[in-house]
Amino acid sequence: MKNKTTSAHIVQALGSGLAGALALNVVHEAIRQVRPQDAPRMDILGKRGLRRLLAKANASQPTEDTAYVLTMLGDLVSNGLYYSLVGSGPGVWWRGATLGIAAGVGGVVLPGPMGLGQAPSNRTPQTKAMTVAWYLLGGLAAAGVSQAWSSKRR
Known part of the structure; x- marks a missing residue:
């Protein structure tokens, strides 16, 4: 019984996490179409990171x-x-808010020190x-x- 419950919680956590990621990406993509002058461009940061990793691995660079x-x-x-990590049970709203704010602040603060540039999230x-x-x-x-x-x- 415990394994079934644990599996159900894992599936719930992963499914909920995917829903959060989908919501985030849909909003990012929609807003960048409407407000290109100041919308966050996390896609640019992602592509820069990907290209950097591929270069360090001496792998060929993908097309745009x-x-x-x-x-x-x-x-x-x-x-x-x-x-x-939001998980399930009591406190999901606080965990969701805390994780979201932490990721957002990280998205503003970390790209510069990581060498990915500041403008995409800090313009x-x-x-x-x-x-x-x-x-x-x-x-x-x-x-x-x-x-x-x-x-x-x-």
């Missing part, structure tokens, strides 16, 4: 379209795993605010899905 697709897939996987005050807000939205989406999943299992 392939790099974009690989970056989006990488975002879904990495953010989905990150947001799966204007609006860019910074949107970066934090979209990651918070992802954390809250993961929490909402997790809570709904828990309610359905009861």
Whole structure:
């Protein structure tokens, strides 16, 4: 019985995390189409990171379209795993908000020191605010899905 419960919680956490990652990516992509002047461009940071890793591995560089697709897939996987930390049970909303804000602040602060450039997430005050807000939205989406999943299992 315990293994079945543990498996159910893992599936719930991963599913909720993926929902948060999807929400985050959909908002990022939609807003960059509407507000290109100050929308966060995490896709650019992702492509820079991917190209850097491939260069260090002496691997060939992908085309722009392939790099974009690989970056989006990488975002879904990495953010989905990150947001799966929301888990289940009491406190999912606080965990979702905390994880979201932490990721958003990290998205503003870390790219520069990592050598990926600051402009994609740090260009204007609006860019910074949107970066934090979209990651918070992802954390809250993961929490909402997790809570709904828990309610359905009861």
